Amino acid sequence: MDWDDLRVFLAVARAESLSRAGKVLRRDAATVGRRVAKLEGDLGQPLFTKSPQGYALTEAGSRLLSHAERAEQAVLSGADELTGQSGQLSGQVRIGATDGCASYILPQVCTAIQKEHPELELQIVALPRVINLSKREADMAITVSPPQAGRITVQKVTDYHLHLAAAREYLDRAPPLTSLDDLHAHPIVGYIQDMIFYPELDFLTGMGIEKVALASNLVSVQLGMVRQGGGIGVTHDFILPFAPNLRRVLTDEVSVTRSFYLIRHEGDARVERFTRVAEELTRGIRDEVARLEAMA
Template identity: 80%
Template sequence: MDWDDLKVFLAVARGESLSRAGRVLKRDAATVGRRVSKLEADLGLSLFTKSPQGYALTDAGLRLLSHAERAEQAVMSGVDELAGQSGQLSGQVRIGATDGVASFILPQVCAAIQRDHPELELQIVALPRVINLSKREADMAITVSPPQTGRITVQKITDYNLHLAASHEYLEQAAPLECLADLRNHPVVGYIQDMISYPELDFLEDLGVEKTALASNLVSVQLGLVKQGGGVGVTHDFILPSAPELKRVLTDELSIRRSFYLVRHEGDARMERFARVGEELLCGIRDEVARLEGMVGR
């Protein structure tokens, strides 16, 4: 069995389909299917159960998966070690994140990292749900809730703050807003309740309201709704410098604090590329959140 066989196996195991694996490998699905069939024939074992829903690992496939992932980490570690002799990082790192940090923090941080390492390719995957590291949707993830299971390493990055905010125009025309009880007289902008992936993002209890008048699964869309005078919404303090049309309200009544965490595959934390990018992300996100929050209220 050669390394190319294992790359094909890993792509199918993670993508759970020949077409998704083919896109990762830049090969057509038929070629990927033939490679899988040949690997199974060479081993004399069925590695996948095929169904209309896709390719699922058999018991034999699950046993091979752990060995294949260790081989992958060994190959990548070797490449990183050689590349690291120049002091420059190279290769691809895919970073998964919720859309708030992906839209308003990571662009500045990742641009700075890439300027220092021109051969590095950084990709930001913004999803309004939990990133699946085991399927390699990303190499590392920025989350608001530390996972409790899996072969992963978790590091707290920093705390961040959220407050209620509304547009200046809305506040000039709306009913008085002097305490949280007054929210019953205002439309509230927030998350779609049955699409909240992290319990830390469910703010309705903090607000003392039962439902939102306008909702989205994306922070960027919620921000747009608040900007357009759609109502009052919970907004990240680090977003406010880029939204001068908004004003924080009831800051003495409600202040929410949450945290960002860096989550990585356990083995990847020992690899030069991922270890160094991870550390630069930690410092960069921490500094950028502090910088932007420090601008609020000026």
């Protein structure tokens, strides 16, 4: 069994599809299928159960998965050791994040990191749901809700703050707004309730607000609605510098604090590229949140 066989196996195990694995490997699905069949023949047992829904690991496949992941980490670690003698990082690192962090924090932070390491390729994956590290949707992720299970490490990065905000033009023509009770006379902008994947993002339930006039699963879309005078929404303080026509309201009655966490594969601590990017990413996010919040 060679490393290339394991690479194919890992890609299919994570993608649960020959075609999706082929895209990752840059090979056609038929070639990937032949490699899987050959590996199964060499081992004398099936590694996947095939169905119209895709490829699912058998018990033997599940046992091989942990060994294949350790081999992958050893290869990555060895490559980093050979190429990292100059102190410069190279290779690809994919970072998953909630859309608020991905849109308003990571562009500045990742650009600064890449300028320091020109051979480094940083990719930002913005998803309005939980990033699946076990399927290598990302090498590391910034989340607002630390996972409680899995072979991962969790590190708190920083707190951030949110307040109610509205467009100044909206407030000039809107009904009075002096207390939480007054919110019922205003249209509210927020998340689509059944598409909130993190309980930490369910801001409005605690305020007793059940009806949302304008909703989206994306922070950037909610911000656009508020900026257009669509109503009042819970807005990140670090986003306010990007929306100068917004003004915070009811700050004495509503102030929300949440946290960003960095999650990583447990075994990636041995890969210098991932470890150093994680260190610079953590420091950069902490500094950028503080800088933007000070401008709010």
